[in-house]
Amino acid sequence: MKHRHRIKEVGFWALFFLVFGLIPVFAKSEYHLVLANHILIWGMFAMAFNMLFGVTGMLSFGQALYYGLGAYWVGLMVKTFGEAWFLPAIGFGVLSAVLLSMLIGLLVIRVSGVYFTVLTLAFGQLAWQITFKWYHFTGGDDGIQGIMAPGILGNHIVYYCFTLLLVAVSIWILRRLVNSPLGLTLRCIRQNPDRVRFLGRRVRRNQLRIYVISSSFAALAGGLMSGVNNSIHPDMFYWTTSGEVILMGVIGGIGQFFGPFIGAAVIIIIQDVVGARTEYWSLIIGLVMMTMVLLLPRGLVGEIQAFMARFKSGAGNRG
Amino acid sequence: MQPILELDAVTKSFGGLRVTSGVSFSIEKGSISAIIGPNGAGKTTLFNQITGYLNPDHGRIVFEGEDITRLSTREIVARGMGRAFQVTSFFPEETVLDNIRVACLSRLNMTRKTMKSVSEFTDATDKAFSILESLGLDKQADRQAFELAHGDQKLLDIGIALGLEPKMLLLDEPTSGMSPEERLLTRNLIQKLWKEFNLTLLFIEHDMDTVFGIAQTVRVLQMGRLLAEGSPEEIRRNPEVITAYLGEEVL
Ligand SMILES: Nc1ncnc2c1ncn2[C@@H]1O[C@H](COP(=O)(O)OP(=O)(O)OP(=O)(O)O)[C@@H](O)[C@H]1O
Numbered sequence: 001m002k003h004r005h006r007i008k009e010v011g012f013w014a015l016f017f018l019v020f021g022l023i024p025v026f027a028k029s030e031y032h033l034v035l036a037n038h039i040l041i042w043g044m045f046a047m048a049f050n051m052l053f054g055v056t057g058m059l060s061f062g063q064a065l066y067y068g069l070g071a072y073w074v075g076l077m078v079k080t081f082g083e084a085w086f087l088p089a090i091g092f093g094v095l096s097a098v099l100l101s102m103l104i105g106l107l108v109i110r111v112s113g114v115y116f117t118v119l120t121l122a123f124g125q126l127a128w129q130i131t132f133k134w135y136h137f138t139g140g141d142d143g144i145q146g147i148m149a150p151g152i153l154g155n156h157i158v159y160y161c162f163t164l165l166l167v168a169v170s171i172w173i174l175r176r177l178v179n180s181p182l183g184l185t186l187r188c189i190r191q192n193p194d195r196v197r198f199l200g201r202r203v204r205r206n207q208l209r210i211y212v213i214s215s216s217f218a219a220l221a222g223g224l225m226s227g228v229n230n231s232i233h234p235d236m237f238y239w240t241t242s243g244e245v246i247l248m249g250v251i252g253g254i255g256q257f258f259g260p261f262i263g264a265a266v267i268i269i270i271q272d273v274v275g276a277r278t279e280y281w282s283l284i285i286g287l288v289m290m291t292m293v294l295l296l297p298r299g300l301v302g303e304i305q306a307f308m309a310r311f312k313s314g315a316g317n318r319g
Numbered sequence: 320m321q322p323i324l325e326l327d328a329v330t331k332s333f334g335g336l337r338v339t340s341g342v343s344f345s346i347e348k349g350s351i352s353a354i355i356g357p358n359g360a361g362k363t364t365l366f367n368q369i370t371g372y373l374n375p376d377h378g379r380i381v382f383e384g385e386d387i388t389r390l391s392t393r394e395i396v397a398r399g400m401g402r403a404f405q406v407t408s409f410f411p412e413e414t415v416l417d418n419i420r421v422a423c424l425s426r427l428n429m430t431r432k433t434m435k436s437v438s439e440f441t442d443a444t445d446k447a448f449s450i451l452e453s454l455g456l457d458k459q460a461d462r463q464a465f466e467l468a469h470g471d472q473k474l475l476d477i478g479i480a481l482g483l484e485p486k487m488l489l490l491d492e493p494t495s496g497m498s499p500e501e502r503l504l505t506r507n508l509i510q511k512l513w514k515e516f517n518l519t520l521l522f523i524e525h526d527m528d529t530v531f532g533i534a535q536t537v538r539v540l541q542m543g544r545l546l547a548e549g550s551p552e553e554i555r556r557n558p559e560v561i562t563a564y565l566g567e568e569v570l
Pocket residue numbers: 333338356357358359360361362363364365405
């Protein structure tokens with residue numbers, strides 16, 4: 001059992017660095033590099049989101065708030081003070097996400113289940129409204145264009161390697177977290193919160209902890225994204241962004257650590273392939289998603305794992 | 320006698336229904352005793368009040384000389400009160416080992432640690448394994464808890480409580496749903512754990528062989544009232560208890 005875990009882990013990292021390490025070498029155009037960058041950043045975002053949903057059982061429908069926050073820190077600082085502020089702005093974005101998520105977290109963790117989901121959605125939409133309406137400061141519907149990373153980071157390949165590194169480190173940290181005592185406690189909270197109280201632990205306190213951690217990675221994702229697209233848009237705060245990250249989790253498998261990353265890759269590739277061929281792409285994506293959720297309720301990675309387990313026990317019975 | 324737990328006129332109603340009605344008793348440190356009574360007598364509700372899961376309307380609960388009546392579950396657990404549940408309570412998707420290890424980690428105040436894998440916490444891991452051995456669950460350490468047989472899940476529930484190294488342990492129907500053979504094993508196991516872990520043990524039980532086999536004191540609850548309290552022999556012969564609960568067959 002532990003052995004199998006190890007293999008899965010090594011397999012993921014080997015594949016991860018093989019695929020994403022070779023993309024700059026083989027990418028036919030800058031466009032493919034951007035696509036790979038999207039997968040990396042959304043993948044990390046989805047994994048961080050899954051710390052809330054898959055691990056702790058908190059379905060936040062408002063992680064776009066922190067994603068947008070991270071992006072707008074970078075956008076606004078670069079626009080106002082120049083590109084030298086690009087990297088510090090990513091840091092400020094993460095820091096402000098920590099503070100804001102602590103504040104909002106204290107409110108939203110008071111309720112559970114669907115009420116938590118609705119409250120997080122409301123805060124996300126509030127942030128979107130403010131960004132959308134506050135034209136003078138945020139650029140409103142126009143967003144902010146021409147966000148360039150400074151110096152050598154302005155090179156697309158260098159920036160890609162920079163994201164690759166930060167995303168890899170983030171995933172590694174999240175991985176440690178899942179295997180740590182806090183990770184175990186969070187999974188226990190999802191499965192049986194009452195019993196966790198009888199372990200002498202505060203359920204809400206631990207939910208707040210992971211809400212803050214997950215949100216700060218969302219802000220990092222937003223900050224990194226602003227340098228990929230060189231522009232940001234209030235839609236980064238919109239509920240569809242939160243929804244997309246949920247979808248990535250569900251498609252890949254929320255019960256699996258690496259599932260949401262795979263889900264992000266699948267969705268982004270489908271969007272790309274389908275979007276290039278038909279203007280009805282959102283309809284087609286919707287149908288594909290529906291089929292996948294109905295046929296593969298455990299998500300891609302979850303179903304593959306279940307299949308392997310069945311195959312293995314079948315072989316065991318015969319042998 | 321040195322009491323570890325004292326209840327003084329504890330009273331609780333749900334709407335118009337009095338579920339605990341002026342219950343007073345005191346439990347000697349290091350003792351093993353039972354609470355019996357018909358379904359709906361308020362036994363589980365009493366455990367809920369002792370462990371801070373529910374607050375009594377009136378009365379006082381004192382644990383080791385300290386008033387715990389209004390404390391939260393977390394604070395009461397931290398003072399050394401452990402509990403296993405009538406409806407078996409554990410973490411179904413975690414391994415058997417991790418179910419107990421999380422309790423050991425909690426006891427060591429380590430649940431906030433984020434950057435080290437649980438297996439690197441050797442104190443908690445060793446402790447968890449020794450509890451699994453005491454319960455006879457060590458061979459199933461790597462299985463997920465939901466895969467266990469019902470009887471083993473009941474033991475796991477107890478194991479989680481033991482991971483917190485409680486001074487006092489409350490067991491709510493530890494043998495319910497077990498076969499007669501399993502019951503006998505569990506009865507002996509409870510007695511063994513009581514000695515091995517230096518516990519004060521209080522258990523609710525419907526199986527009279529278990530009650531009269533291992534309890535030093537038996538308390539009878541009926542419609543929220545403490546009907547009788549005494550040695551197993553006294554309770555067995557108490558005419559009120561016989562009419563209210565035991566019936567003729569135990570004689
Ligand atoms: N949270 C609650 N709200 C309302 N009524 C409750 C609640 N908990 C218990 N009761 C009622 O209180 C009474 C006592 O319940 P309790 O579970 O304490 O009985 P018990 O002695 O443990 O019974 P059993 O032997 O069946 O486990 C029952 O009538 C039950 O329906």
